[in-house]
Amino acid sequence: MTHSVAILGASGYTGAELVRLIATHPGLKVRALSADRKAGMTMAEVFPHLRHIDLPPLQTIDELDFAGIDICFCALPHATSQAVISELPDTLKIVDLSADFRLRDPADYEKWYGKPHAAPALQKEAVYGLTEFYREEIRAARLVAGTGCNAATGQFSLIPPIRAGVIGLDDIVIDMKCGVSGAGRSLKENLLHAELSEGWYAYGTGGGHRHLGEFDQEFSKAAGRPVEVQFTPHLIPGNRGIFAASYVSGEPRAVHAALAEAYADEPFIEVLPLGAIPQTKHVRGSNFVHIGVVAERAAGRTTIFAVIDNLTKGSSGQAIQNANLMLGHDETAGLMLAPLYP
Template identity: 70%
Template sequence: MTHKIAILGASGYTGAELVRLIDQHPNMEITALSAERKAGRTMADVFPHLRHISLPTLCKISEIDFSQVDLCFCALPHKTSQEVISALPKNLKIVDLSADFRLRDPEAYEHWYGNPHTAVEMQEEAVYGLSEFYRNDIKSARLVAGTGCNAATGQFALRPLISAGVIDLDDIILDLKCAVSGAGRALKENLLHAELSEGYNAYAIGGTHRHLGEFDQEFSKLAGRPVKVQFTPHLLPANRGILATVYVKGDAEKIYQTFAAAYADETFIELLPFGDAPSTHHVRGSNFCHIGVTSDRIAGRAIVIAALDNLTKGSSGQALQNANLMLGEEETAGLMMAPLFP
């Protein structure tokens, strides 16, 4: 069976990444692509690297016949997603890549994103889209909320440890570096080549980053009590990739064995040999997440490092993985490409 797919917001990086991935899917066909400001243009014009793929012309959302669509990916900005998704047919399967349905508490959403939640009734049916941990819920969901790319990386590095109780929950430091594509395709002065290249800087310092809302929600749910991590993101002068270095109190060998048990059957999570550290180079363009564990020179402390591609495993690859679950496809379909190296 071929599933008919629509992508809203196809002119952004995550939209283009979805097209690249779905083109290799054996049972999906893209039948509609929207981009409000670029309507009427071809994807080959907007993204020349996709010119070899036969694709529908970009159009406005209002021009799409959703009765002919089986599943819709929504790659629109937050706030816009709520408005658009609320107006879509109630029987349409949706994978949202924005932040609009990630936080279960509407007040938490307003706190982190600065806008009241305008689709509270839909929030109640949304399933959090971290595939490896919400797989069964995602299979029966109509609306899946993809995680933030930073939030996904941090959770792959910490969820098994919190669940197993092998680390001190009151002493977690998450130092994360994210490539510039994580900021989207819109023009921003601080992302110009002359202002970004040859530099490296922290941002959202002191607990102001929006993905902290996801960490607070998910880690506290796992622990059964409030858990707050110390988190500082850094902007990396690279196109793709996230590297998270997590400092925890706990026995490194026990931590490693906890990961080995938790991820033993997970195709996309690669646990490296003890003492090895991952690199963003080794996951680029793929749906894989690499995790490394090493002991610290200070007894009773360990370092966990996780690397993934923010556009693939952190966003569009995760979205396709969720769509596969929702449509009854093999979870790995369209996602087994090897990383690009060098």
């Protein structure tokens, strides 16, 4: 069965990635596309690399006809999805790629995003979209909240050893390097080539990064008690990819065994042999996650490395993986593309 898809915010990077992946999907067909400033244009004009795909024109959201649409991907800016999704038909299944529905507690949303949530009833309804940990809830969901790309990478590294009780919970440090596409397509001075190239820098430091809200929520749930981690992301002069190094106390073989057991049957997650270190190039353009575990020279200290493509497994690929479950397709449909290399 083929399901009809609408993509809101199709002129951004995650919107383009959704189109690229759905083009090879056996059970999804793009029927409606929205943009704001680029309404009236074609996707071929906005993204020439997609000109070979037969696609509807870009329209404003108000112009879209949702009759016959089965699922809607909202690739809109943060704080925009709340109002838009509130006005969508109740019969429509929705995967939101923004941050608007990731935090279950309205007080947590206000804490991390600086204003009250505009749709608290929908916030309570939303299922957190990290597929490997919420598979059954996602199958039954109407609204799924896609995770932050940084948050997903850290959770893939740490939730299994937290659940297994093989790492300390009070001294976790996550050091993350992030490609610039994670900042979106909007024009920003700090993202200009001359500003960003030939260097990198930390941002969201001192406990101020919004993805810490997701870490607090999910790590505390996994541990059964409050967990707060130290997290520093860095913006690097690369287009795609996230490289996370998580420094923990725990016996390396036990940490590796917990990860290997947790992901033994997961189609998109590869746990490398003990001591092997993953590279972002080995997952570029794919829905795969590579995880490595390394013993440090100090006894009982371990580093967990994880890499993803922020636009695919960190966003649009994850969204399609969730949609597959929501619509009854094979979970891997449209997502088994090999990574781009070199």
